[in-house]
Amino acid sequence: MAEKIVRPILTYADEAHHSSADSYKKIMNYFKPRLWLGMTATPDKRDDNLEGRNIYEIFNHQIAYEIRLQDAMKEDLLCPFHYFGITDLEVIADAGKSSEEKFENFKYLTSDERVLNVMKQAKFFGYSGERVKGLIFCSRIDEARELSAKFNEKGWRTLVLSGSDSETVRAAAVERLAGDEAEDALDYIISVDIFSEGVDVPEINQVIMLRPTESPIIFIQQLGRGLRKAEDKEYVVVIDFIGNYRNNFMIPIALSGDRSYNKDNIRRYVTEGGRVIPGASTIHFDEISRKRIFQAIDNANFNDIKLIRENYMNLKNKLGHIPALADFDKYGEMDVLRIFDNNSLGSYYKFLVKYExxxxxxxxxxxxxxxxxxxxxxxxxxxxxxxxxxxxxxxxQNGIMDLLKKSLHDNYNCSMNDNCAENVVNMMTNEFPTSAAKKTYSQCVFLEKDGSDYKVSKLFSEMLQNKDFYRILEELIDFGILRYKDNFSMRYQDTDLVLYQKYTYEDACRLLNWKRNEVPLNIGGYKYDKKTKTFPVFINYDKQDDISDTTKYEDHFTSSDHLIAISKSGRSIESEDVQNFLKAKERGIDVQLFVRKNKDDKISKEFYYLGRMTSTGAVKEFVMPNTDKTAVEIEWALDTPVREDIYEYIVNG
Structure with a gap:
């Protein structure tokens, strides 16, 4: 009688990111369940060449449930953590060697000075519980073994685990770390393989990171080893020794969960600390570490094709097909605006043509x-x-303005005055750009006059006959509408601006309904538009050291709702622009404030919008230092106090 084969209903595979390995394939080919259920914390782990079968493909791109760090902390599924980003030891350099090169050198990684510093910081920051049950991450097996030997000589009880160790060795080490036996206990396991499944111990109450952060995925994997809840464990302490590594900026990206790769956002996450994490967890960076991360952010190119392609492949692997624009937001991948902002691309379409x-x-x-x-x-x-x-x-085909006004009223509860209507028409007929920029988009004329209204232009109408063009454009429009609903629908008072969102000079000119765009050089710190009677003020809060004395203005907040701002040079109290500021209310002039932290950010070039403001009447004329030019100091009261996190970042970040 033939042996009866039992077909299980469900088969469960833990650490499912290994499913493409031969050992897993044998098991998965043997069992034929109705459903395979895979569990993994690292589904995006794949070969460096970004090719070949991935975890999502193996499980038919069916995602039963997915939860990210932020959501897990919010749902109280994980243990709170206290993260401390502290400065790795500075070692006297070999001539001509950078800090990064030094810390790739074995003798510096395992120097007595570094060992003592690690032990000192581990004692200072402490742990939750009666004794330390720690996990240390290293980059290399030789480094881990040397560090373990030196730690043990100086009183710690440590042991090295790597992927080459057997399950029996791992289990024995985990028991010694997690157990209550004092005689044979371990203080720390030193792990080399970041994805080593053998060091998943709920009792871990201290994590020490001695390796550079290469990606947000790896960082979260390291952090996650200490986030399991356990009895008598209130929190886990995470000590991250931060050196001058190129990818330091991956740390705030990982902690915040923000994949937009916007430089100003990342800087703010470093400054805000615990505000980005739900619950009782906290995040702290010391001053030197913060500066190192800021330097790494400044040097990073987030519009880099390699970064864009990696994030694109993550999403494609997950979905099993070419992602739609909306998928980037839906699945929390890189902000697709990074593709739009890349000068060699400019659109998702062009990216796909080049790389898909x-x-x-x-x-x-x-x-x-x-x-x-x-x-x-x-x-x-x-x-x-x-x-x-x-x-x-x-x-x-026609009656477009009437249709637009009705849609805005019915669907978005917003109106469109004459200045706004003219601005929109100018945008859609290539009349809004500066003279130099008009040529670039000379074919982007969507409208033409039709009596008292407008109709679709002949050129655009012909383009719409191409079904592929129609489909791509429609997807792009729907994506933009979703972005508006998610980020820009909570308009400030009667404006088309949103408090604390970020805008370029061009955005401000457009959304304040100016007839034409102005180049930033013509705006400077402010510019009055007579037609709309709007008077935006643009402030660079951090000034460059090498700017001229005539433009080195000391604008500064005195509180969250009061600002001291300086006029342009060569102005007196009687100057027309100063008088327009001082008498703005009686003259019906609308003064609006835009502030950015860093002028050097060549990618975003955006200002935080902080609302309307009114002169208090406190004014002082003075001669600017090292010049014979006069300027005027004006005190302003903001209609709405600046939100605490934005204020702290701008003033103290």
């Missing part, structure tokens, strides 16, 4: 330019008007 073999759609040069224009200028969702107009243009 499966993508066969091709547009004409003019169609490609229109897609780039909408991607770069409108798809961020900072205003709904142009996006809704494009939505109407896809379906209707």
């Amino acid at each position: 073999k499966e993508y066969t759609t091709r547009l004409s040069k003019d169609e490609e330019t229109v897609i780039e224009f909408v991607s770069k200028k409108l798809a961020n969702g900072k205003r709904i008007h142009e996006l809704e107009m494009l939505k109407r243009l896809l379906k209707y």
